[in-house]
Amino acid sequence: MMLARLPVLRLTRSWSSWLAFASAAAVALGSAWVQRSHAAIHGADRALDVYSTLVLPLLVYAIVAAGLGRTGLAASGRSLVRLGASRARVAASTVLVTGLASAIACGALGALVAACAHGEGDPPLGEDVTHVLAFSALAGLAYSAYLMVGAALATGAWARLTLLVVDWLVGAGVGLGAAFTPRAHLRNLLGGEPPFDALPWESLAALATIAVVCSGWAVHRASRTRV
Amino acid sequence: MIQVTDLTGRTRHAPRVELGPVSFSLDAGGSYALVGAPADGVDLLLAILAGTIAPRKGAVSVREAAPTPSASVAYAPYTPDLPAVLDVDDFLRLASRIRGEAETSSPEDRLGVLGVAPLARRRIGSLTFEESRTVALVEALTSRADLLLLADPLVELDPRAVSHVPTALAARAQGGTTLVLTTASRHDAQALCRDWLLFERGKLTLRTADDDEWMPVPTAAGARLFIRSEGARYLLAELAGDPTFQTVQADGAELVVTGRDPVVMATAVATAARRANAELDVLRFDPLEPGGRDR
Numbered sequence: 001m002m003l004a005r006l007p008v009l010r011l012t013r014s015w016s017s018w019l020a021f022a023s024a025a026a027v028a029l030g031s032a033w034v035q036r037s038h039a040a041i042h043g044a045d046r047a048l049d050v051y052s053t054l055v056l057p058l059l060v061y062a063i064v065a066a067g068l069g070r071t072g073l074a075a076s077g078r079s080l081v082r083l084g085a086s087r088a089r090v091a092a093s094t095v096l097v098t099g100l101a102s103a104i105a106c107g108a109l110g111a112l113v114a115a116c117a118h119g120e121g122d123p124p125l126g127e128d129v130t131h132v133l134a135f136s137a138l139a140g141l142a143y144s145a146y147l148m149v150g151a152a153l154a155t156g157a158w159a160r161l162t163l164l165v166v167d168w169l170v171g172a173g174v175g176l177g178a179a180f181t182p183r184a185h186l187r188n189l190l191g192g193e194p195p196f197d198a199l200p201w202e203s204l205a206a207l208a209t210i211a212v213v214c215s216g217w218a219v220h221r222a223s224r225t226r227v
Numbered sequence: 228m229i230q231v232t233d234l235t236g237r238t239r240h241a242p243r244v245e246l247g248p249v250s251f252s253l254d255a256g257g258s259y260a261l262v263g264a265p266a267d268g269v270d271l272l273l274a275i276l277a278g279t280i281a282p283r284k285g286a287v288s289v290r291e292a293a294p295t296p297s298a299s300v301a302y303a304p305y306t307p308d309l310p311a312v313l314d315v316d317d318f319l320r321l322a323s324r325i326r327g328e329a330e331t332s333s334p335e336d337r338l339g340v341l342g343v344a345p346l347a348r349r350r351i352g353s354l355t356f357e358e359s360r361t362v363a364l365v366e367a368l369t370s371r372a373d374l375l376l377l378a379d380p381l382v383e384l385d386p387r388a389v390s391h392v393p394t395a396l397a398a399r400a401q402g403g404t405t406l407v408l409t410t411a412s413r414h415d416a417q418a419l420c421r422d423w424l425l426f427e428r429g430k431l432t433l434r435t436a437d438d439d440e441w442m443p444v445p446t447a448a449g450a451r452l453f454i455r456s457e458g459a460r461y462l463l464a465e466l467a468g469d470p471t472f473q474t475v476q477a478d479g480a481e482l483v484v485t486g487r488d489p490v491v492m493a494t495a496v497a498t499a500a501r502r503a504n505a506e507l508d509v510l511r512f513d514p515l516e517p518g519g520r521d522r
Binding site: 002003005006009010013014069078079080081082083084085226227 | 277278279280281296297298299300302308309310311312313321322324325326327366
């Protein structure tokens with residue numbers, strides 16, 4: 001728990017993480033309000049499309065950057081490792097904190113968007129909000145772990161940005177490559193086209209797998225890096 | 228405690244600094260100054276001993292194991308790496324917990340060791356470079372680590388702290404802690420440490436004797452320096468015209484020189500040895516009593 005204090009304070013005491021959340025909320029809720037004001041029949045679907053494609057990945061990117069103190073995963077814990085803390089435990093606590101923060105922020109914002117933009121053609125409100133909350137939270141967790149792979153590879157932002165661009169480009173398709181990106185699976189869960197004909201439960205499992213495998217690899221890599 | 232054999236290293240980023248090959252050993256409980264500028268490789272060597280940079284070649288062991296950051300080693304590099312989002316008192320408490328130490332004194336008391344207790348409530352991100360260095364030094368000096376690796380502990384500190392550092396270092400040395408520090412100042416090295424190793428351009432050029440002899444503090448009468456070198460003949464030619472030395476005598480492979488300031492003498496000998504391409508094997512200082520007689 002004591003090792004988690006540093007990433008928690010980085011997130012809560014950083015103005016940029018709050019600004020990122022406020023900006024993400026403004027864009028996502030603004031989009032939802034437009035759908036609501038036009039009384040769109042499938043308002044939630046449309047608003048969630050903007051949310052899952054644009055807002056959620058960028059929000060998680062900002063959370064990960066703030067949680068790392070704008071450096072790499074190994075370097076972010078250097079000050080604690082030099083005191084004798086285990087590299088693996090320091091990295092794991094950073095991955096866990098940013099993953100949970102991303103899940104909470106994305107889940108809450110997704111649920112708000114679904115509630116605000118809910119239209120007559122959408123599933124029942126309670127069911128829709130619950131599903132979107134769960135799917136967005138899981139997607140937030142998966143995106144966070146996915147971006148942590150970039151943070152474990154390099155201290156600069158370029159590796160994380162590259163992975164984000166790969167997710168945008170490859171995840172937009174429906175082929176085999178898309179099955180390895182969080183974007184495609186989140187789209188499937190929110191009613192869009194599935195990647196590689198995956199069923200919804202398979203996309204749920206894929207997001208969970210991405211979260212676990214990427215987190216594990218990132219922690220392993222950071223634990224072997226001298227800082 | 229520390230064994231270094233044919234060690235070479237190189238910094239990962241600019242400015243590029245090359246170290247080695249160097250070989251030496253440091254005993255537990257000693258106090259050692261690695262004397263030289265950062266460009267001479269002393270800070271790089273300290274980082275290798277702390278386990279934060281891997282050596283390129285050669286072997287280095289700390290307590291008979293490869294060096295790695297641990298709770299029993301306190302490393303304060305020249306550029307401190309402290310978590311900017313924490314308050315200073317939070318950081319000191321967290322450091323104690325990570326090191327597995329019981330909190331027997333408050334953060335204010337710990338900072339008071341270097342006279343900077345008012346920094347306790349400050350956010351680390353708001354500290355100046357000098358204040359950050361001072362906080363990092365406080366953490367190292369007041370930890371229970373039995374090996375302190377300190378980069379230039381008298382340089383770029385909060386002005387209130389400078390006068391407290393020698394006392395704090397002496398207290399740790401008396402308690403049996405092994406001190407290894409870097410400094411560019413020969414006089415600081417003499418004042419703070421029993422034993423010192425002089426580095427120039429990444430090479431170890433001089434060190435005080437291994438047989439528990441150490442540099443005497445300068446006396447008004449000066450000192451006599453014994454040097455053994457295979458290249459004594461060439462070294463003699465270099466030293467003979469140097470006004471640093473009052474007398475220069477050769478006896479086979481051994482040279483005996485006298486002068487007023489042992490630190491200046493040692494530096495001049497190192498420079499001459501480099502020019503003469505001569506290896507220095509043994510070095511011993513004897514203080515001269517007033518009147519020029521031996522003690």
